[in-house]
Amino acid sequence: MGGFGAPVRPRGEATDPKMSPSVLQQRRHQQILSDVVRTYIETGEPVSSRSIARRQFEPLSPATVRNVMADLEEEGYLYQPHTSAGRVPTASAYRFFVEQVTSQATASPEDRLWIRRELEAAQTPEAVMERASHVLSAVSRGLGIFIAPPLARSVLEHIRFLLLPDKRILVVLVSPGGATRDKLLRLDRTFRQDDLDAVAGYLNRQYAGWTLEAMRADLRAQLENERERYGRLAGDALLLCDPVVTEDGSARKIYVEGTAQIAASAEFSSQEHLHDLLQAIEEKDRLIALLSSCIEAPEPVHVELGLDQISEAGKHLALVSASYSTKDQVQGTLGIVAPMRMHYERVITAVAFMAQFFSDTQEESKLS
Secondary structure, three states: OOOOOOOOOEEOOOOOOOOOOOOOOOHHHHHHHHHHHHHHHOOOEEEEEEHHHHHHHOOHHHHHHHHHHHHHHHHHOOEEOOOOOOOOOOHHHHHHHHHHHHHOOOOOOHHHHHHHHHHHOOOOOHHHHHHHHHHHHOOOOHHHEEEEHHHOOOEEEEEEEEEEEOOOOOEEEEEOOOEEEEEEOOOOOOOOOHHHHHHHHHHHOOOOOOOOOHHHHHHHHHHOOOOOHHHHHHHHHHHHHHHHHHOHHHHHEEEEEEEHHHHHHHHOOOOHHHHHHHHHHHHHHHHHHHHHOOOOOOOOOOOOOOOOOHHHHHHHHEEEEEEEEEEEEEEEEEEEEEOOOOOHHHHHHHHHHHHHHHHHHHHHOOOO
């Protein structure tokens, strides 16, 4: 598993200023803008031209740096909160920083070791997912979010059907690693336990290591192409693996950690904004929809700056997310939601590394 090294194309509002050829295609302006963003991330204070001049490899006077910063402010990359204060990066500056500066970053050996140790210490699939959200929260000082695979895409190792006294059928789905999920079915047709055992035996022989989604598709194909050969058994199997079993609904779990620390950040000193944010966090469907946007993104790590779609307070937030997969099929997503002033190199590389970890361990049965 390597670190993150693929291009990141952060998304944001369509009204952002375009990179001016006369400004951000000049190496000095790029370097100074990157240094302003990095300094502001480190300190949280408006950045002065003198402090930037001290960071330059080539000797530059504060006056020269001040002129460059004035150019950047005119183009919409910096703003001055008070006349006597230094400059603060805008969302456009963060977008430039993410795309230009972090594109070749890799997770540090220390972070890779720490993430592996934290996740491998968990004893159950549920504990792994909880630990993942905790690690993401610690890295970002924001919300760590982990979305478990929907039931239809969970890899199955074993399936059982148990006939209950009231004629309902308990479906027990066992994933690699021993994780189990149960579903109750009430069907119009009556089954005997012997019938259920025969169907379970057939499915376990033919489909161990498949997802429910793929299994249903294959059963349908068998019935269409070789009904005489497979008819009764495959038909019973398809009925017992009804879409009720495979629908996402309550089977899709989301793990969220870090609400207290994001609520304590300076960006949410307004009680109204804080209330909006906490309400958005409580409505888990909003977070699932937010992270799901990374599935269609061409980049391995999706970065979005300004999250107005989750709440009014979202304009101060950024999303860094990635999907994890097995056999080229997306299983779930993970990521962080945190104030825009964050350590992007560390967060992006940690999210990428963790997504790769889960993609690898999906095959090795740590999660499902």
